[in-house]
Amino acid sequence: MDASIFAIQPSAAEPIYRQIVEQLRRLIASGQLSPGELLPSVREVAGFHAVNPMTVSRAYGMAESEGLLERLRGKGMAVAPQARATSSPAQRLALLEPQLAEVARQAGELELAPELVLRRLRRLMGEP
Amino acid sequence: MNAVLQNAVEPFDAPLQVRGLSHRYEGQSVLSQIDLTLQPGSVLGLIGRNGAGKSTLIRAMLGLLQPAEGDCQVFGEPSLGLSDRTKTRLAYVPQQPEALAWLTAQQMLDYVGRFYPQWQATFARDMLRKWDIAPNKLLGKLSPGERQRVDLIRALASQPELLVLDEPAAALDPVARRDLLREIALRAGEAGATVLFSTHIVSDLERAASDIAFLHDGKVLLHCGVDETKERFARLWLPASMSAAAPTQTLGSRRHADGSLSLVIERDAQGRWPQAAGLPGARVDALGLEDLFVEIAG
Numbered sequence: 001m002d003a004s005i006f007a008i009q010p011s012a013a014e015p016i017y018r019q020i021v022e023q024l025r026r027l028i029a030s031g032q033l034s035p036g037e038l039l040p041s042v043r044e045v046a047g048f049h050a051v052n053p054m055t056v057s058r059a060y061g062m063a064e065s066e067g068l069l070e071r072l073r074g075k076g077m078a079v080a081p082q083a084r085a086t087s088s089p090a091q092r093l094a095l096l097e098p099q100l101a102e103v104a105r106q107a108g109e110l111e112l113a114p115e116l117v118l119r120r121l122r123r124l125m126g127e128p
Numbered sequence: 129m130n131a132v133l134q135n136a137v138e139p140f141d142a143p144l145q146v147r148g149l150s151h152r153y154e155g156q157s158v159l160s161q162i163d164l165t166l167q168p169g170s171v172l173g174l175i176g177r178n179g180a181g182k183s184t185l186i187r188a189m190l191g192l193l194q195p196a197e198g199d200c201q202v203f204g205e206p207s208l209g210l211s212d213r214t215k216t217r218l219a220y221v222p223q224q225p226e227a228l229a230w231l232t233a234q235q236m237l238d239y240v241g242r243f244y245p246q247w248q249a250t251f252a253r254d255m256l257r258k259w260d261i262a263p264n265k266l267l268g269k270l271s272p273g274e275r276q277r278v279d280l281i282r283a284l285a286s287q288p289e290l291l292v293l294d295e296p297a298a299a300l301d302p303v304a305r306r307d308l309l310r311e312i313a314l315r316a317g318e319a320g321a322t323v324l325f326s327t328h329i330v331s332d333l334e335r336a337a338s339d340i341a342f343l344h345d346g347k348v349l350l351h352c353g354v355d356e357t358k359e360r361f362a363r364l365w366l367p368a369s370m371s372a373a374a375p376t377q378t379l380g381s382r383r384h385a386d387g388s389l390s391l392v393i394e395r396d397a398q399g400r401w402p403q404a405a406g407l408p409g410a411r412v413d414a415l416g417l418e419d420l421f422v423e424i425a426g
Contacts, residue, residue: 012416013413
C-alpha cells in the first residue's frame with residue numbers, strides 16, 4: 001500500500017486529517033484494506049501529498065483510537081485485526097449518514113415525496 | 129522530572145515572538161498593536177491581501193527594520209541585536225533577494241555553505257538542477273524568479289531551525305511550489321524546524337501550514353490551527369426577512385442586494401453555532417480557508 005491510496009483535497013472545507021480518517025473507514029469497511037495490512041508511513045503520506053506530517057499523525061492517531069488501526073512496534077501502522085469484523089451493516093450505513101441527511105434535506109426543499117426519492121434510489125442501486 | 133527542572137532554569141524561548149508591534153510609513157499606520165508567537169515546530173502561514181503589511185511584519189520580526197513601537201524577539205534575543213550564533217539558526221528569503229549579485233549561483237552556494245556546520249551541499253546541487261538554474265550564470269543575470277529560487281535553495285540547504293519566507297510561491301511554477309511545500313512540511317515535522325511563510329495563495333497554506341494568521345488592516349484578525357479554523361468557523365446565510373436576527377458580534381458580514389445577509393459565525397465553547405443558525409430559511413455553509421479569507425477581508 002502506498003501513499004496514493006489517499007485522495008487529499010487541501011482546499012475542501014473538511015480538514016485534511018478528517019479526510020484521511022474518513023477514507024480509512026471506507027477502505028477498511030469495503031475490504032480494500034484488510035486486517036494486518038501495513039499503511040504507508042506518516043513520512044510517505046506527508047511527502048507524497050506535500051502536507052504537514054503532524055496532520056497525518058493526527059489522522060492515524062484518531063483512527064487508532066477508533067480501533068481501525070493498530071501500531072505495530074518497529075513496523076508502523078497496520079489495519080487492526082478486528083477492524084473489519086466490527087463493521088456491521090449498521091456501521092457501514094453510518095458512513096453514508098451525512099450524504100443521506102443532505103439528500104433528505106434537499107428532497108424536503110424540493111417538496112419531493114419520500115416514496116419518489118426512494119424509488120429512484122432503489123433504481124440507482126440496481127434494483128428494478 | 130528532568131524536563132521540569134530544565135524549564136525552571138531555562139525559560140522557553142519561542143523561535144519568533146512580537147508584542148505590541150506597531151509601525152507607520154509617512155504617518156500612515158501599517159501595523160497596529162500586533163502580538164504573535166510561533167511555537168517550535170509549527171508552520172505558520174501568514175495570509176493577507178497585497179499591501180496588508182506582511183513584508184513589514186516579517187522584516188520587523190527579524191530586526192531588519194526598527195518598528196515605531198513594540199518588542200520583537202528571535203529565540204529570546206531582541207531582534208535588533210541578534211548574536212551571530214542566533215543568526216546561523218535562522219534563514220530568511222526576501223521577496224527580491226539582491227545580495228552577492230557578482231557571484232554565480234554555484235559560487236554563492238559554495239561560499240555561503242562554509243558558514244553553516246550542517247550545510248547540505250548535495251541537496252543544493254540537486255535542487256539547482258531540479259529547479260532549472262544554470263549553476264554558472266551570474267546571480268545578477270538571473271530573472272527575479274530564478275534569483276528567488278536560488279535563495280530558497282540557499283535557505284533550505286543551511287538546515288535552519290527557523291525558516292522565514294516572504295511570498296515564496298510567487299517565483300515558482302506549480303511543480304516547484306509543490307517541491308517547496310514538501311520540504312517545508314517535512315522539515316518542520318521531522319527536524320522540528322519552525323517555519324513562517326507569507327502568501328496570498330491560500331491553497332499553499334492549507335497543505336503545509338499547521339497554523340494560520342490573517343493579517344488585515346494592520347491587525348492579526350485570526351491566529352489558530354488550520355484544522356481548528358475549518359471546524360470553528362462557517363458562513364451563515366440569512367434571508368432578508370430573518371436578517372434582523374443576525375448575531376452582532378462577527379468577524380465579517382455582508383449584506384446582499386436582495387437584503388439577505390452572509391456572516392461569519394463561530395462555534396461557542398460547547399461547539400454550538402449561534403442560535404440564528406437554527407432559524408427557518410437560514411443556511412450554514414462549511415468554509416474552506418479561501419472562502420473564509422474572502423468573507424473576512426473582502
